[in-house]
Amino acid sequence: GYFSRSPERRAWMPDRIDIDRIEELNEALAHPENLLVWTGAGISHESGLPVGCELTTRIFDEIFLRVNDCYPQRIYRLYHRLFSGQRNHPRLEFLLDRIREILGDKSLNEILQLFSLATPNRAHRWLAKLARAGSKIVTANFDTSIEAAGTDNDAILHFHGRFSDSNCGATLRQVALGFETGMCEILHEQLSDSSLVLFIGYSGEDYYDVLPFF
16 A cells, blocks of 8 residues: 655555556665665564563563562552453553663663574664665664664664663653654655655554654
8 A cells, every 4th residue: 555745756565466556666675775674573573572462461561570579569559550351452661661760770781682683584684784785774673683684883773772781762741742853854864865655563652752743
């Protein structure tokens, strides 16, 4: 499927096989410097990293393995507040904020490191190859599997930060404010320099910052 922000820029979210679109993508790959790929957690699932609410649940499970005797009551109340009677899991940003509040930054960073490393898969290697060829890669992901697949750390734009950052950046307070001016300028520049935007493994549900940006 397509959506268009301007006649000059086309964005393709492949929801079905379309021969014309495949041919158009092949043409874009012949000039990778004109391509921007916007990725989400779906590209890392093959490497064993959890996605969406699965990541939220896995992080919460990890808390129970780390808490001391002085924490159970607060953890129980937090668990009840987050999960009981809710159809949907809480957003990851909300959970990270509560972990920082209860256990501190050190424990939060230790938990996040468990999900920071994964063996690069085919998608990561393909994206790394595109980055080396001049394509722009923008990702919502916190892991650095694309970099590990063979490209410079600065070649990939992580607009929510990375697990390896001292302050991951994915807190509800920060995300709820939308992109900072500097990030907006970088994204505008990269989009302006791209004739085709390809979304892969991205849900489009970053409604605090990404959707208002578009």
